[in-house]
Amino acid sequence: MDMKEIALEVINGKTKIVKALVQQALDEGIPAKTILEEGLLAGMAVVGEKFKNNEVFVPEVLISARAMTMGAAMLKEKLNESGETAKGKACIGTVQGDLHDIGKNLVKMMLESKGIEVIDLGTDVSPETFVQTAKEQNCQIICCSALLTTTMTVMGDVVKAAEAAGIRDSVKIMVGGAPVTEAFCKQIGADAYTSDAASAADLAVTFCQ
Amino acid sequence: MMTPRERILAVYNGQKPDRVPYMLDLSHYYLHKFQLPWELGSGYPKADTGLMDFNRKMGAAFYCPQQAHFWNVEYANDVKSSSATRVVNGVPEIYWRFDTPIGSIERIRVWEPSSYSWAIKKWGITNEKDLEVLTYAMASRRYTPIPQNYEEWANYIGEDGLVYMNTAYSAIGYLMNYWMGVENTIYASYDFEDELQECVTQINNNILEMVEMMASEFSAPVIIMGDNFSSDVQSPSFFDCWSKDYYKKAYDIIHSHGKKVAVHVDGKLKGAIKMMKDIGVDCIDAVTPGSVGGCTPAEARAEAGNDLILSGGIPNELWYDYSPMSSFENAVKEWLALKDISPALIAAAGDQVPIGALEERILRMGELVEEYGYY
Ligand code: B12
Numbered sequence: 231m232d233m234k235e236i237a238l239e240v241i242n243g244k245t246k247i248v249k250a251l252v253q254q255a256l257d258e259g260i261p262a263k264t265i266l267e268e269g270l271l272a273g274m275a276v277v278g279e280k281f282k283n284n285e286v287f288v289p290e291v292l293i294s295a296r297a298m299t300m301g302a303a304m305l306k307e308k309l310n311e312s313g314e315t316a317k318g319k320a321c322i323g324t325v326q327g328d329l330h331d332i333g334k335n336l337v338k339m340m341l342e343s344k345g346i347e348v349i350d351l352g353t354d355v356s357p358e359t360f361v362q363t364a365k366e367q368n369c370q371i372i373c374c375s376a377l378l379t380t381t382m383t384v385m386g387d388v389v390k391a392a393e394a395a396g397i398r399d400s401v402k403i404m405v406g407g408a409p410v411t412e413a414f415c416k417q418i419g420a421d422a423y424t425s426d427a428a429s430a431a432d433l434a435v436t437f438c439q
Numbered sequence: 440m441m442t443p444r445e446r447i448l449a450v451y452n453g454q455k456p457d458r459v460p461y462m463l464d465l466s467h468y469y470l471h472k473f474q475l476p477w478e479l480g481s482g483y484p485k486a487d488t489g490l491m492d493f494n495r496k497m498g499a500a501f502y503c504p505q506q507a508h509f510w511n512v513e514y515a516n517d518v519k520s521s522s523a524t525r526v527v528n529g530v531p532e533i534y535w536r537f538d539t540p541i542g543s544i545e546r547i548r549v550w551e552p553s554s555y556s557w558a559i560k561k562w563g564i565t566n567e568k569d570l571e572v573l574t575y576a577m578a579s580r581r582y583t584p585i586p587q588n589y590e591e592w593a594n595y596i597g598e599d600g601l602v603y604m605n606t607a608y609s610a611i612g613y614l615m616n617y618w619m620g621v622e623n624t625i626y627a628s629y630d631f632e633d634e635l636q637e638c639v640t641q642i643n644n645n646i647l648e649m650v651e652m653m654a655s656e657f658s659a660p661v662i663i664m665g666d667n668f669s670s671d672v673q674s675p676s677f678f679d680c681w682s683k684d685y686y687k688k689a690y691d692i693i694h695s696h697g698k699k700v701a702v703h704v705d706g707k708l709k710g711a712i713k714m715m716k717d718i719g720v721d722c723i724d725a726v727t728p729g730s731v732g733g734c735t736p737a738e739a740r741a742e743a744g745n746d747l748i749l750s751g752g753i754p755n756e757l758w759y760d761y762s763p764m765s766s767f768e769n770a771v772k773e774w775l776a777l778k779d780i781s782p783a784l785i786a787a788a789g790d791q792v793p794i795g796a797l798e799e800r801i802l803r804m805g806e807l808v809e810e811y812g813y814y
Contacts, residue, residue, distance in 0.1 A: 243629065284709070287674030289625045296626065327553035332621050332672075354551075379755040379793050380554050408706070408731045409756050417761070425730065 231255050233268035236301070240273025243293030245300050252301045262308035265301075267345070274298045274343035278428035288336070291427070295339035302342070316347035318438025320371035321363045323355030324407075325384035330377035333407055333427065337373055340431035346371075346438060357384060357391035364392070364401050371437050373430070374420075376407040385410075386418035402437040406430060442598035443500035447785065450748055451661060451699045451721060455782040459775055459812035461805060462500035462600060462750075464791040469493050471555040471794035479533055479548065479557050481522070482508045486591040494600065497798075498805035501600030502661075503791075504592050508585065509604065510652065515579035532560060535617075537576040544572045546618055555794050564619045567631045573618060574638040577645050584656040593658065603701065604659040606650055606689070610642035611673065611681050612666035621672055628681065643685040650689045654696035661699045663724055664689060669706020670714070671733075678714055687718040694719070701750065705790045708732040712742040726751030727789025728770070736774050740781065749777065750785035753804070758788075758796035767800055771807045778814060786812065 231254060239247045248270070255265045277294040280286040320341055324334045331353045338348045349367055351359055355374075364372050372392070376382045385405045392398045402421040405414075415423035422437075424430045441449065446460035469490050470477050483506050494501040514520050519538040524531055536545040546563030550556075564570055592602045608616060614624045614635075627635045653662055664686065673682060686702070693700040701722035704711050712723055726749050728736050736752065743749055752774030757767040777784050786808050792801060 245629075287677070288621070288671050289628070289674055289677045292622055292625050293629055327551060329551065329558040335622065378554055379759060380795060382756070383761070409754070411730050411756075414756075414761075 231258055231260065233260075233264065233272065236265065236269030237273035237276065240270055240294055240297050240301070241276050243290065243297050245293075245297040248297040248301045249304065252304050256304070256308070262305040262312065263314055266305050266309065270298045270301045270305075271343055271345060274340075278340055278343065278431065282426055282428045288332070291336060291339075295336070295343065298343055299339065317345040317435065318371065319347045319349070319367060319369045320373055320434060321349040321351055321360060321367065321369045322373035322375070323351030323360060324353040324375045324377075325381050325388070326354055326356050327384065328376050328378050328381035329353045330375070330407070333377065334373075334375035336427040337375065337406065337430050340427040341373070341434050344431045344435050346431070346434055348373075357387040360388050361391040361395045361397065365395060365397050369401060371402045371404060371434055373404045373406075373434075376405070376410060379409050382407070382410060382414065383418075385420060389419045404430060404434065404437075444598045444601050447500065447502070447601045448660065450783060450785060453746070453783075455814055458814060459778050459782075459784050459786050459808060460500060461498075461786045461808040461812065462502045463494065463497065463788055463801070463804075464503040464505070465494055465497060465499070465801075466490055466503055466505035466791065467555070468792045468794055468796055477555070477557070478506060478524075482506045484508050484588075486588070486595050488595055491592070491596050491600070494596075497801045499801070501596045502603050504602050504605070507588065507592060507605075509588050509657070510585055510649075511583045513581050513583070514576060518576045518579055520576065533557060535563070537572060539572050539575045541575055542568060542572040544569050544618070559620070562618060562620050562623065564614070565623065567634045570627070570631070570634050570638050574634075574641045577638075577642050580645050582649055582652050584652050586657050589657050589659060601661065602659060603661045603663045604653050604657060605663050605665045606653065607646050608666050609646065609664070609682055609685050610639040612668070613642055614638070615672070616667060625677075628677070639681060647685070647688055647692065650692050654693050654698050659698070661701060661722075662693050663701040663703060664720075665703055667706065668702060668704040668711060668715075670704075670709060670711035671707040673711075675710050675714060683714070683718065686715070686720075690719045701748070706731065708734050708739055709742065712739060712747070716743060716747050720747070722748035722750055722785075724750045725787075725790045727754050728752065728774070729754040729756075729789075731755070731789060736777055740777050743783075745781040746783055748783040748785060751787050751789050753787070754789045755793045758793055758800050760797055764800070764803075768803070768807060771804055772811055775808065775811045778812065782814065 236251045374385045404422045405420045441457045446456035449456040522535045524533050531550040534547045544563040547561040548557035549560040551558040615621045699721045701724040702720050703724045705725040
């Protein structure tokens with residue numbers, strides 16, 4: 231079976247078909263890693279590029295990401311058995327006082343689509359929780375999302391908390407959300423800002439290398 | 440010299456006022472500043488004279504009667520609609536609930552003191568069955584207008600503003616922001632398209648009745664479509680499929696009564712301006728240049744053409760002291776410079792003036808409009 235078929239159905243967002251094709255590929259004895267990388271993640275990479283170029287939007291990305299996630303879940307056991315490990319580890323959350331989570335969820339999905347393991351801390355996350363998780367789980371990246379000008383400043387507190395906990399040098403702090411800018415990112419001493427989830431995932435990959 | 444009301448009306452009538460109208464939605468800022476309760480569940484029976492006086496004090500025209508009570512709502516006998524504020528573990532929350540013969544649904548918002556707002560705690564709809572309950576309930580929702588309540592607001596503000604009337608959200612807006620969330624609404628559009636279609640049609644037909652009532656029973660010259668519209672969330676193809684028809688019908692109804700219509704686009708602007716322009720809207724409200732809107736004032740004007748009114752201009756982050764005053768001033772001037780291209784322009788905040796904004800910047804905006812806003 232050609233992995234391009236799976237990639238195509240991820241692009242089309244057809245969850246049921248993706249699941250059936252993943253099962254068929256497994257039955258044919260194709261390695262889980264191949265199905266994941268050449269099928270599911272390859273499809274999602276195309277969607278990510280189109281999203282960056284404003285050719286597709288949030289609805290299309292959500293639907294494709296869901297298809298990819300469902301397919302990937304079917305491979306989990308096999309991947310564990312063969313000792314495959316993620317490319318890197320990140321924790322992500324929407325900062326304290328803020329409950330906007332659609333952008334955060336998209337970033338999570340895009341990071342996962344690049345083979346990065348993501349711990350989702352949800353919304354309303356305190357600086358201490360970000361830092362403690364990163365420390366305990368050995369995350370290379372902390373991703374903070376904020377959509378409100380009143381909560382954006384909490385991102386600065388995450389940077390400070392990472393310094394106080396002595397992990398600032400071992401973790402990259404990425405920030406984003408509609409009102410966040412490159413200038414704000416620099417101002418608070420975070421490591422990186424991107425305006426969209428697909429670029430965030432590209433950058434995260436470089437941080438994991 | 441024209442009054443604030445005359446200026447806004449002139450712009451809506453395609454004329455050039457003496458200077459760019461300047462109006463602000465200060466409602467959230469005002470509630471937070473004076474630590475007033477925000478009765479999201481019930482609305483206020485009386486005109487909010489305190490808020491209107493505050494607009495006067497800040498020197499900005501008034502237009503946004505948040506939480507006004509302009510009509511009563513009724514459902515059929517077999518539909519029970521309830522809502523109340525309660526305190527759970529010390530935290531205030533509001534629930535909205537429908538009980539119908541085919542089932543019940545309930546959504547909950549919880550008070551979030553740091554953003555002084557009601558955040559979503561629980562969405563009310565997670566599957567097709569819940570959606571059917573909402574469809575059932577909405578089918579029997581009827582409105583009784585209370586035009587005197589509108590007159591109370593309008594008379595109080597007089598020439599110092601123009602009281603817009605706000606429609607309820609479109610069906611998709613209603614589902615995305617109130618009952619299901621963005622993600623689940625989008626998933627539903629793939630997973631149970633027919634049920635969603637039925638629900639969307641039902642809600643939209645119901646809101647069109649409301650629009651008809653507003654346009655025919657009230658003296659408000661401008662009706663605003665309240666959806667928090669954003670082109671990244673309701674992408675062009677999604678809009679075409681789910682919302683375009685409704686918006687077009689609403690605009691046509693409003694125009695057939697000789698009224699004007701604005702649409703609240705508080706997110707990404709690219710593509711959204713054109714979508715709305717193509718079906719005949721008069722004004723794009725809440726235009727937020729910069730990272731939230733994803734374009735510059737000039738780009739917004741280019742997409743709008745010269746006749747469509749652009750109302751907004753100042754992004755949220757510029758109201759705070761972590762943005763230099765010079766950035767704030769430049770943003771106001773850049774917005775006002777659009778007047779050289781077209782008089783279809785209103786100076787306002789990108790959406791609302793946020794809580795905790797610097798009061799001196801609110802006052803400064805008024806000064807800048809006086810200085811740079813005359814034609
Ligand atoms: C949907 C929405 C809501 C929903 C949220 C539902 C949910 N579960 O998230 C509801 C209705 C609940 C809501 C409530 C409120 N909202 Co709101 N909301 C929006 C809206 C319309 C869309 C946000 C969205 O999801 N966009 C789509 C996603 C995909 O975009 P995104 O989040 O920006 O994410 C992208 C990038 O920014 C980036 N990204 C995101 N996170 C990260 C993280 C990292 C690390 C990186 C690298 C990148 C990255 O990648 C994403 C994909 O490309 C925006 C307007 C807008 N369009 O931005 C207002 C908006 C964010 N809301 C606003 C406000 C004011 C509020 C309220 C305070 C309103 C009120 N007065 O009650 C409350 C606050 C609730 C709270 N306590 O959090 C303002 C914020 C203004 C400001 N800058 O402070 C906005 C901008 C509207 C406006 N113009 O005024 N809101």
